[in-house]
Amino acid sequence: MSKLPDKTSDNIASEFCEKVAKGVKALTKNEEIEYNKQIEDVVQRIKQEPKEVAIVKMADRLFNLRDRVPNWSDEKQAHYLQDATIILNELSYASKNLSEALKNAIEKAKTF
Secondary structure, X not given: OOOOOOOOHHHHHHHOOHHHHHHHHHHXXXXXXXXXXXXXXXXXXXXXXXXXHHHHHHHHHHHHXXXXXXXXXXXXXXXXXXXXXXXXXXXXXXXXXXXXXXXXXXXXXXXX
C-alpha cells in the first residue's frame, strides 16, 4: 500500500482553493503552543472564517463524542468534554440544530 502524500496548506490550496486551505488551517491545532491553550487558539481562528468552518468543527466534535475511544483515560475524556464545551459555547452561532445536538452529546457523555 502506498503512503499518502503530506497535505500542506499549499497542497490543499492548489488542489482545492485558498479559501479551503484557510479553513483547514483554522481547524488544525497548533502543536507549538501549550496543549491546554490549543482549543482556544483553534476557536479564535475558526471565528475569523466563514460559519461553515465552525460547522465542520462542531460536527467533528459531535461525531467524536458519539464514538469515543474506549481506552481513553478519565483525564483525557474530561479534557475532551471540556474542549467540547468551549467549542459549543464559542461556535454555536453557526448552527442552532448542530449546537443542540452537540449540547445533548456533551450531557450524555457526562453520564458515562
